[in-house]
Amino acid sequence: MPFIPHTDEDIRRMLAEVGVDSINSLFDEVPSDLIDPGLPGIPEGVSEMEITREMNERAASDMLGPCFLGAGAYRHHVPAAVWEITTRGEYYSAYTPYQAEASQGTLQLIYEYQSMMSGLMGMDASNASLYDGGSALAEAVLMAVRANRKSKSGRILVPDTVNPMYCDATRTIVGNQGITLETVASNAETGAVDVETLEQWEGEDIAALVIQQPNWFGRLEEAQALTDWAQRNGALVIAVVNPTAMAVLTPPGEWGENGADIACGEGQPLGIPLSSGGPYFGFMCCRKAHVRQMPGRIVGRTVDLEGRTGYTLTLQAREQHIRRNKATSNICTNQGLMVTAATIYLSLLGAEGLERVAGHCHANTRKLTERLAGIKGVSLRFDGPYFHERVVELDRPAEPVFQQLASQGILAGYPLGRHDKRLSNALLVCATETVTDADIDRFADALSHALAKAA
Amino acid sequence: MPFIPHTDEDIRRMLAEVGVDSINSLFDEVPSDLIDPGLPGIPEGVSEMEITREMNERAASDMLGPCFLGAGAYRHHVPAAVWEITTRGEYYSAYTPYQAEASQGTLQLIYEYQSMMSGLMGMDASNASLYDGGSALAEAVLMAVRANRKSKSGRILVPDTVNPMYCDATRTIVGNQGITLETVASNAETGAVDVETLEQWEGEDIAALVIQQPNWFGRLEEAQALTDWAQRNGALVIAVVNPTAMAVLTPPGEWGENGADIACGEGQPLGIPLSSGGPYFGFMCCRKAHVRQMPGRIVGRTVDLEGRTGYTLTLQAREQHIRRNKATSNICTNQGLMVTAATIYLSLLGAEGLERVAGHCHANTRKLTERLAGIKGVSLRFDGPYFHERVVELDRPAEPVFQQLASQGILAGYPLGRHDKRLSNALLVCATETVTDADIDRFADALSHALAKAA
Amino acid sequence: MSQESLIFDLGRSGRYARAQAPAEHADLADIPAEFRRKQRAVMPEVSELQVVRHYTRLSQKNFSIDTNFYPLGSCTMKYNPRACNSLAMLPGFLDRHPHAPDSTGQGFLGCLYNLQEMLAEVTGMKTVSLAPMAGAQGEFAGVAMIRAYHDARGDDGRTEIIVPDAAHGTNPATAVMCGYKVREIPTAADGDVDMAALQEAVGPQTAGIMLTNPSTVGVFERRIQEIATLVHEAGGLLYYDGANLNAILGKVRPGDMGFDVIHINLHKTFSTPHGGGGPGAGAIGVGERLLPHTPIPQVGEDNGQYYWRTEKDIPQTIGRLSAFGGNAGVLLRAYVYARMLGREGMTRVAEYSTLNANYLMTRLKAEGFQVWLPERRASHEFIISLKGEAKELGVTAGDFAKRLLDLGYHAPTAYFPLLVPECLLIEPTETETVDDLDGFVQAMVTIREEARHDKEFVKGAPYNMPVRRLDEVKAAKELDLKWQGEAS
């Protein structure tokens, strides 16, 4: 019985106090034909020593190597301090800070997180996390539909330059509430949305326009003009952004004349390990006017009985545990520990450090793609400004090349044909600050080699 | 300037306050020909990201595999909780607990450690660590010479069954103080000391006898009889013991009629990773009568101004910071964090768990050596009871076989010929609780294979 | 404990942790100015030591399982084994990119596959998907599958989900997110569902029912088989809210009770940490009827090779719930935990969490506290109502809760479920010792004594926490949600 502290003597004493003669008697209200399934499929328990050995072997079997894959998750340097502090028992093993007086550590940290995220996004307010970037977009769509009181249509414009996995998740989540996502086609030459394309919706009842910056192809959208168009047409603007990029790019709060209404995205780049896809966290910020429509926990600063500063969950009347079927969302448990890590990460980097990291991501991607473009059989696709991802086009289907390079320990980018047949020769590549010149050489050499053979 | 928080503005303000115009002026008392050596041999600083990559690569290059090596350091399972707690900043980054009121965490923990170690050894008192097992023996010898007021000779009897590295370290450390170590030859058949051998010293002025249990060859010494002989002859008894073994073997406090006087040894088996040899910790326990001769920190329980229980360093008048050239030892910084780990380890295991671990070490070693003995060209050497190490004799020099198996990822034991030419065909092998049947198979197969070829 | 400045107030313009960023700025000139940020973001400007010190100190202001008994009902605050953390954080697991090919993640995928299998066995369901990121997302997936099931059959008159009044808030909120109306039914005086009300509520408009069993009032729903038959016969499906699975782990299986879909809060029953709010994992178990609609991705196995199953494999899936495959790191922790428990260990979780709850309930009852449903067995949790104390002594459940903090105990869940006045929902879990339970009883008795002598004293609690009671009204009215640059 690992983790159960009871001695035989304890058990005797406890049963006597309860007035039963066996533990099984405690289950006497359960219909007896349901009791004790036996569980032949569950193996015997093992000691910590044994599982440690197993996990070490399993972890060792998972390949590591240079990583040019992004497509929604990015390998960044995570300072050691981040997780050494985040996994302290007081953060790691605490519950949601409902008892404010006994949770000032987590609460103040979240307040600081909200301040940093608001600052990075140039927005008025932030919540304290959603599940991930994909589901955050879904929540943003639901929120926009609630917040846009003038719109009754439930129509959301979503460019085809938005991460397709985000669109899938959003469709799953909002699909049952009469909301429709309408696709905005991007310019096939530039890989970004032309404002002119939106003119077909001019004057229509649109609840919101989604703008991803940098977009799925790594390209920078004309966020200013798109935002102005949407707001002129009564639509809210939902920004989906990469937080690292926001150290150097115009933040959503400054898009167009009034700024985006909601900013959301994937928080993983802020100190969260890749970890095969999770746990990450979705972030969400908004303008003051919309804060009561925002889902998720929000912490406010206030004072205690003696006038001292303190922090507490606030605006709980938005949430399911108070408002039940009228809540802004069903979210309860969020990704709090990831927010803890991100807060420590952002504190360590500061605006200065994050700007340097972002700068090196961009510069490394430039270096990488210039190098790749020099390889026979490789060309760059989609012209125009980018942040830290770009599309390279091969002279043959990308998927087999991707698999081949992976078997050599190189993650060669994301094969875009998985979502769009027209792009089946394309790889979306990324080089963060962790990539060295030697890594780039290794990739370029392996790719040249792979393409040297006839397709 | 990593880790230096000063901004340019801070520096200006601080220099102005001090009344100098540059930092260099702060060094104006240093002879100018000594200033600024330039340091061409020190490389440029690197970021945490860069050193992380380097260290990951270096660590990966250090081979892991089944380990049948002991000889003073043992691979045991270390519960995850041990180091997750030990590396908490409050333990990790604190100083020696001189300010008792601000160090009750460390102080209470040490008091608990002292209690556990005393219990395990069956002794009256424990200090809060020495550097390692080898230097602990040196300190024990110095202590015995001080404590044995009746003896003036400085003669110490050391059987050749004591770890030779411990003897080397002891010679280095006590060699300048007129102390001599005299070797007691063990029985070449049994690999243990016969009490009769000691008769040649009967009636002589001997300060102390050292007894290692289990001894260097893994064999159990007749500790009872040896202790009685020594004490009858006016010598103190210094026990050098393996703490894991003490869960199942007679502890030094119960040796002979009166128990050993001093018990010391290597604390590494108690939750400390192998880590290429350190940091480990030396432990030392003694009888009440000798406690004022014991080197190192000691914590006592007392009360505060309000009568509440509290803990503090005590008997500091033994130590160098008070007694200077009259101190019991020059030791100052010890191995405190390792004691923290060992305390958590012992708390998790308890007497019950430690007994199970010890039992499996013994049983695995039995299984291993019976298996090896079945291989052509291998025989067992030294007959008699053992704990978790045994000597196996090959039909050829052991050192090349050891190197060959190491290149296959197997640490095949310790080649005893390194210290005694007569044992150059012998390997000291060990199988702790971490060894699986599959590991034993792998070792046995590799060894059979190696010995199948003509020597 | 002294107050801790905001991290912003510790900063100085130009300071940052220099070891953590590249030594030089990179050239960004090729990004046109109109895309570039004009002003630096408001961020802390602090040194690495300042960060470490600040967040270490802040952490000490939290209660947590690692520091306090935490009998928070419905939340299963039990020991989070440290090995689960350290093994899930092995570099091989942490550094793997989610889009890396399956061939390079066999270690990780194998763990998930085995976890799916174990969860299917222990819940009695046909298959398990680990995609949902928390209980509420598991609920969403489950109810969405119920909807997909009816839709697939063209059975489109089903507009209602039945939810007991004791249900957790996520249940009705989820039903609404799936486009359903919520039909609430009362709890009977004996703690079970009011069968008459249920009979009346069930009908052709019923898409399904969401139940927790044991329910959130802490007792086992004795007529569960009857309920299952009733709902199934009406064409509805049964959703099991697995937040309370700890009470029956290895003893009783939701699949055997007749449920069609369930979610498991791995951050409760499988002891992954709550992390001050998350992340969790809301794995769902799927029965025969809903198999075709299982969310993606899910781990499959083929000839010893593990791979991600996608819409290609499950064409009628409700789809994906997030960008990637779920909270992988949380799942690894649950896997390690499940393996350490093994078959026997799982059963014992139910046994000892139940023993602890019944013991604590008996002791509190003996001390004169009013147990709700005193005639019933407690499951892994139970309710006391402080209505009597509130009336006689003027001291509420909330007051008890705050004063418990002073005495070193995290407060139980207060005022939930909504139907019991002045309630505390108490869940001691199996990992606490009998001495800690006794200590808690003593604390409750002490507080009642204190209230008898000086009610205002109790109402003023806590006293020993970093702050006294907070002004929540001010917090909600004068919204202060971020640092605005002033010194605090």
Add this chain to the structure above:
Amino acid sequence: MSQESLIFDLGRSGRYARAQAPAEHADLADIPAEFRRKQRAVMPEVSELQVVRHYTRLSQKNFSIDTNFYPLGSCTMKYNPRACNSLAMLPGFLDRHPHAPDSTGQGFLGCLYNLQEMLAEVTGMKTVSLAPMAGAQGEFAGVAMIRAYHDARGDDGRTEIIVPDAAHGTNPATAVMCGYKVREIPTAADGDVDMAALQEAVGPQTAGIMLTNPSTVGVFERRIQEIATLVHEAGGLLYYDGANLNAILGKVRPGDMGFDVIHINLHKTFSTPHGGGGPGAGAIGVGERLLPHTPIPQVGEDNGQYYWRTEKDIPQTIGRLSAFGGNAGVLLRAYVYARMLGREGMTRVAEYSTLNANYLMTRLKAEGFQVWLPERRASHEFIISLKGEAKELGVTAGDFAKRLLDLGYHAPTAYFPLLVPECLLIEPTETETVDDLDGFVQAMVTIREEARHDKEFVKGAPYNMPVRRLDEVKAAKELDLKWQGEAS
């Protein structure tokens, strides 16, 4: 903060952390009964959660760099970068057996080799050995080498080691361990060594001199070159106690000053943690004269392969100091730190630790505190004497120290060096911000104010710690060194 029971008092007979031990007992019957333990050892009998909770809670009762400003003179309590810890604890490093062949430890040995090289460069010495496990063991090795040197030359009339009165206690204690008599010389009024006294002390009986420079009174010994010549001409050698190397790192090299051997406290200057008492590492740098006597083992390099050098390579070595090769894990931490600093970073350690000390000294002086040696530059530390306060207000250095704890500052080193009455030796280190220094000044001023108003209040401090002042006399007289089975 509530009192924490002893771990023993939390236990119950038969309890232990079951995940941590084999499920079955093994058969020990082949070990004869006379060798077997009769009675189980007295040990805690607790669950894993109890252990985690107990030691987590205890930890919170400590001050540490990670939680508090810690200006402990002579101890260099600066930030211990967390990366040094996490990288030294990579599994490849942790699991390597010390007797494993060099060929399987090239990663580890390479780090040590590079560390030796960097330390040799930064100290100006010929070679470095990493074997000593702390400063005091480094001192031992150094003085033992001095002895070996004289012995090797048959120069056996040298019986004395000269040690200034300001020296750390380990210096005289070490000299005695090496079989020498200690000759103490006074510090002159200007803080430097009293040259006349030194001249008188030096002679044919002089084996060597042990100096700290900057000295423990916090100033640079200006006549160091003169001293070196004097001692060398008399046939003695110079030992450099490197505990204060932080003050001159990269700025001045002991080798250039004329020292023959030095130890470096890596747990000070190279920021490895103090761990509540250790482990440290006392690497020694060796000059030309002592090269043949370097302790073993030491890492060598041959054609890109690293290996352990033993007595075969250094036949005149003083020998080994421990069973293995030194505190390897500490050395890895120092290596990571040194690499992050690099050439420039090292120099800046000296510059900013000196700036911080001089700033703090200036500020305290301005507030009216009596700086010892006010005419001198502070090195990385300095002394204030509270003799005046003791006389006028009746409040001692020790009282200030205790009251500082209440205000959140670890006390500076008090009553060391012995020659300055009522002294506090203050070392702020380079990793603290100017705001923290200002805060410390403010605290000192506050305490003096408090003492003016109510001396007893200050003498009663601390008030906000887990305990008030402890009865040290009782502790030493009624020795209570272990739990005896009673409830505490």
